């Protein structure tokens with residue numbers, strides 16, 4: 001039986017009433033709440049194309065703006081609206097912060113439904129542009145055609161080096177200036193693109209899976225070290241080495257120049273060999289007096305300056321006196337574990353990715369820290385009674401899970417083990433609220449501090465300090 005194509009309504013001249021979760025806005029259409037995707041702001045009067053209809057809410061895409069809200073500001077980037085990054089450039093930074101604060105409060109109150117202290121005012125990011133230390137650009141032979149391209153008429157060159165268009169894996173937006181990463185990021189990308197175009201290097205065809213140049217990764221640091229990784233599809237050494245020599249000679253600031261030959265269907269290279277062509281195989285990042293080695297496959301917080309502020313809050317909430325056994329759950333490359341190690345008796349870091357655990361161990365070694373131990377595995381399988389018996393029961397737990405929050409089994413274990421204090425760092429207040437509601441059985445939330453790590457996006461980090469309730473007789 002053939003399914004009938006459902007036709008969805010167009011809503012005309014609707015006033016956007018508020019922000020909603022996940023960077024969306026909302027409007028009311030009679031009794032129905034409509035969640036809106038696209039570049040809108042509360043106060044805009046818009047036409048909407050509905051694409052999902054549920055009983056209590058609809059979802060829609062903005063298709064026309066009749067009146068722009070007075071709450072808007074002028075975006076600073078020429079690629080705004082097409083590029084998938086920095087989607088809140090049209091919202092003033094103070095409004096962005098207020099919205100993130102509301103997001104945290106709303107989630108903890110509505111989902112958590114627990115007794116809360118007054119939530120601290122969100123900590124703004126010192127830098128609101130050029131705050132990222134890592135960007136990944138894709139080469140493509142199938143450039144997204146902008147309005148400017150269309151006006152030019154005949155297009156002879158369709159090459160691009162930039163970002164994926166949202167929801168279009170095959171289309172790449174050619175980037176002129178990106179305001180996310182400090183220089184020489186833009187200079188390197190533009191020079192590589194120019195070199196490749198002049199020398200007729202084949203840019204990758206993402207659909208046919210052919211071409212030579214695939215991907216360019218640039219990693220900057222607060223120490224001045226600089227990593228560039230070039231990913232190519234095939235082993236054409238003369239072509240590859242000519243490009244690498246060009247980069248090495250044009251940008252002496254590069255301290256680590258690497259390449260990857262990747263003939264796979266996707267751009268991930270965690271399972272491939274990364275070859276150091278020039279300089280060191282890693283870059284060094286610093287936090288206070290600690291050094292962190294960041295290899296080509298290592299994770300490091302992308303807004304390093306603000307990560308330091310986040311970690312300082314976590315450390316102050318942990319309130320370590322020097323005699324505690326601390327567990328750092330979801331430790332990644334052990335940054336938090338190493339950051340607090342000197343204030344604790346011992347820190348045990350647990351993490352899924354075994355390569356990150358290797359980095360965590362190196363980071364302890366580099367800093368002469370000997371009271372840490374790191375283990376790789378899935379948290380729900382790793383954090384068992386046997387593990388705790390072998391490694392000790394924690395006095396303090398710091399947890400920094402991914403967006404999905406902690407597995408119910410992990411929360412259950414925390415309630416069973418009941419450390420005196422839990423510091424919960426989260427990148428998703430909705431799942432944090434869910435977990436805090438479960439932990440409420442034994443814990444009181446003492447303080448909550450939202451932190452902005454990603455200006456011009458809806459993302460917000462939030463740190464909560466939980467203290468074990470006194471046992472009543």
Ligand SMILES: C[S@@+](CC[C@H](N)C(=O)[O-])C[C@H]1O[C@@H](n2cnc3c(N)ncnc32)[C@H](O)[C@@H]1O
Pocket residue numbers: 299300301330331332333334335336350351352353356377378379380400401402427
């Ligand atoms: C938000 S990051 C925290 C990283 C680290 N705390 C930092 O600040 O750099 C979350 C970490 O959880 C890890 N992870 C995700 N799911 C996991 C699981 N089921 N078990 C253990 N670790 C997991 C990820 O690999 C990632 O390193």
